[in-house]
Amino acid sequence: MTDRLPVALPKAYRLLNHGPTVLVGSAHAGRRNVMAAAWSMPVDFSPPKVAVVIDRNTLTRELVDASGEFSLNVPTRAIARETLAVGSISGRDTDKFAPGTGVRAFEGSQIGAPLIEGCLAWLECRVIPEPHNQERYDLFLGEVVAAWADPRAFRDGHWQFGTAETRESAGSGGSRSLHYIAGGNFFETGEAFEVKP
Amino acid sequence: MTDRLPVALPKAYRLLNHGPTVLVGSAHAGRRNVMAAAWSMPVDFSPPKVAVVIDRNTLTRELVDASGEFSLNVPTRAIARETLAVGSISGRDTDKFAPGTGVRAFEGSQIGAPLIEGCLAWLECRVIPEPHNQERYDLFLGEVVAAWADPRAFRDGHWQFGTAETRESAGSGGSRSLHYIAGGNFFETGEAFEVKP
Numbered sequence: 577m578t579d580r581l582p583v584a585l586p587k588a589y590r591l592l593n594h595g596p597t598v599l600v601g602s603a604h605a606g607r608r609n610v611m612a613a614a615w616s617m618p619v620d621f622s623p624p625k626v627a628v629v630i631d632r633n634t635l636t637r638e639l640v641d642a643s644g645e646f647s648l649n650v651p652t653r654a655i656a657r658e659t660l661a662v663g664s665i666s667g668r669d670t671d672k673f674a675p676g677t678g679v680r681a682f683e684g685s686q687i688g689a690p691l692i693e694g695c696l697a698w699l700e701c702r703v704i705p706e707p708h709n710q711e712r713y714d715l716f717l718g719e720v721v722a723a724w725a726d727p728r729a730f731r732d733g734h735w736q737f738g739t740a741e742t743r744e745s746a747g748s749g750g751s752r753s754l755h756y757i758a759g760g761n762f763f764e765t766g767e768a769f770e771v772k773p
Numbered sequence: 774m775t776d777r778l779p780v781a782l783p784k785a786y787r788l789l790n791h792g793p794t795v796l797v798g799s800a801h802a803g804r805r806n807v808m809a810a811a812w813s814m815p816v817d818f819s820p821p822k823v824a825v826v827i828d829r830n831t832l833t834r835e836l837v838d839a840s841g842e843f844s845l846n847v848p849t850r851a852i853a854r855e856t857l858a859v860g861s862i863s864g865r866d867t868d869k870f871a872p873g874t875g876v877r878a879f880e881g882s883q884i885g886a887p888l889i890e891g892c893l894a895w896l897e898c899r900v901i902p903e904p905h906n907q908e909r910y911d912l913f914l915g916e917v918v919a920a921w922a923d924p925r926a927f928r929d930g931h932w933q934f935g936t937a938e939t940r941e942s943a944g945s946g947g948s949r950s951l952h953y954i955a956g957g958n959f960f961e962t963g964e965a966f967e968v969k970p
Contacts, residue, residue, distance in 0.1 A: 593811050594952035594960050595792015614790050617814045619826050619910055627824060627912070629816050653966070660968045709906065713816055715824070717910065738960055752963065755791035755952075757932060760970060763791050766949065766963025769850070771857045773957060 580698070580724040587733040588723035589618040591650060591697040592626060594735075594765060596753035599659065600628060601647035601681065601690040602639035608690050610672050610679060611636045612663030614756040616648060624720040626701060631714050635667035641710075644703040645687040646718060649695040653764045654750035658694075660760055686722040696729040696753055738768035777895070777921040784930040785920035786815040788847060788894040789823060791932075791962060793950035796856065797825060798844035798878065798887040799836035805887050807869050807876060808833045809860030811953040813845060821917040823898060828911050832864035838907075841900045842884040843915060846892040850961045851947035855891075857957055883919045893926040893950055932965070 583591065592598070597614045616628035626648060630637045640646045651659045658678050665672070673679050673690075681690030684700045691698045701718030709715040729736055729751065737752050755763040780788065789795070794811045813825040823845060827834045837843050848856045855875050862869070870876050870887075878887030881897045888895045898915030906912040926933055926948065934949050952960040 590955055593954050595794075595811070595814075597792075614792070615814045615816060617792075617812045617824070617826075619812060619912055625910070627814070629814075656966070656968050660970060664970060706906075709903075713822070713914065715816055734958075735954060735960075738963075755962065757790050757965075758787055760968045761931075761965065762968065763932075763965050764963040765952065766961040768954075768958065768960050769853070771853050771957045771959065773857060773861060 579726050579728065581727050581731065583697070583723035583725050583730065584733070585624055585720060585723060586622040588624040588699060588720045589621055590733065591699060591723060591725065591730065592616060592618050592648070595755060596650050596765065597659065597756040599649040599651055599662065599692050599695065600630065600636055601649060601692060602636045602643065603689045604639045604642040607639060608673065608681065609635045609639055609667035610662050610690065610692055611667070612659050612756070619717065625704065626699065626718050626720060628716050628718070629714050630716050640703065640716065643688060645689045646701050646703070647684060647687065647689045647691050648699040648701060649692040650697040650753050651692070651695050652751050653754060655694050656754055656762055659754060684722065697723070697725040699723050735768070738765060776923050776925065778924045778928065780894070780920035780922050780927065781930065782821055782917060782920060783819040785821040785896060785917045786818055787930060788896060788920060788922065788927065789813060789815050789845070791950070792952060793847050793962065794856065794953040796846040796848055796859065796889050796892065797827065797833055798846060798889060799833045799840065800886045801836045801839040804836060805870065805878065806832045806836055806864035807859050807887065807889055808864070809856050809953070816914065822901065823896065823915050823917060825913050825915070826911050827913050837900065837913065840885060842886045843898050843900070844881060844884065844886045844888050845896040845898060846889040847894040847950050848889070848892050849948050850951060852891050853951055853959055856951060881919065894920070894922040896920050934962070
């Protein structure tokens with residue numbers, strides 16, 4: 577089981593503020609799915625809200641439309657292969673959680689959509705219904721109703737990787753978040769630094 | 774003058790796909806401004822569309838509301854200090870382009886909003902009017918009508934930094950893009966890598 581602790585909701589935006597690629601978990605009536613999404617962002621601090629683009633042709637869209645819920649999961653470089661895979665195939669054609677895929681789920685506390693093992697952080701979201709955005713732009717807004725993080729990666733409201741102190745151990749372990757570009761090309765999250773005003 | 778070449782519009786989403794923090798340029802009736810925004814993302818490929826959150830209390834908001842235009846500029850670590858500064862002060866209190874700020878603008882090709890020198894890439898955007906999103910969520914959608922990049926950073930549709938080959942020269946020069954967290958803390962964009970399906 578992935579180690580995780582709750583994240584205070586007013587700090588939940590920090591899990592997405594640096595623009596990582598996420599996995600979107602969804603479920604309805606006994607079916608569940610996961611896909612990758614580079615297009616997500618926070619839109620408010622407290623209560624925390626997020627935006628994510630969910631293409632109208634995906635199974636994820638069908639499940640989110642039906643359930644009004646989704647999870648956003650922040651994957652690591654260690655599961656970049658699985659991230660690319662779940663973003664490249666349709667849940668209509670295959671069970672993305674089947675044995676051998678390496679993709680495993682666990683249950684959230686507030687929503688029925690699956691959370692994904694091996695991620696750094698998890699946001700449980702309820703859709704804020706905005707039919708015009710959904711239909712015209714595939715754009716979904718959600719309120720974050722619970723948030724979690726692996727305390728090795730994020731604790732006390734702060735990311736723990738990328739500092740000079742943690743660079744060796746964290747960087748070599750593939751435990752940083754991901755930033756997708758296109759065609760299987762990613763950046764990992766790089767060095768942390770602070771600017772003093 | 775910053776070196777720059779046009780980016781084909783169907784590839785413009787790649788300038789934002791990895792989730793960098795951006796600078797938002799705006800102008801109306803002889804006034805101009807720039808602010809930082811961590812909350813932006815692509816929402817469509819072609820024609821390219823973007824989303825960005827612009828707080829209702831900012832001068833940027835007033836200028837974007839009045840002009841229907843904004844620029845998104847992708848800053849580097851070399852100008853992280855200026856990025857933090859323009860995100861921390863209001864254009865109502867100070868001219869962010871005044872001598873000594875280190876912030877300089879140049880003119881776009883399609884819009885009146887300023888583009889910012891020293892950035893890696895520039896997107897000229899026209900607001901897609903969605904008053905409900907703007908008023909309720911401070912959420913703006915824009916169509917990208919022109920895009921540019923410094924060819925040392927992005928050319929032929931691909932980012933050029935972060936590979937093993939360019940790591941030394943690019944990393945040490947502060948020429949990578951930025952990912953803001955909070956409280957003056959940033960990540961730089963890290964190592965590039967490719968996953969083969």
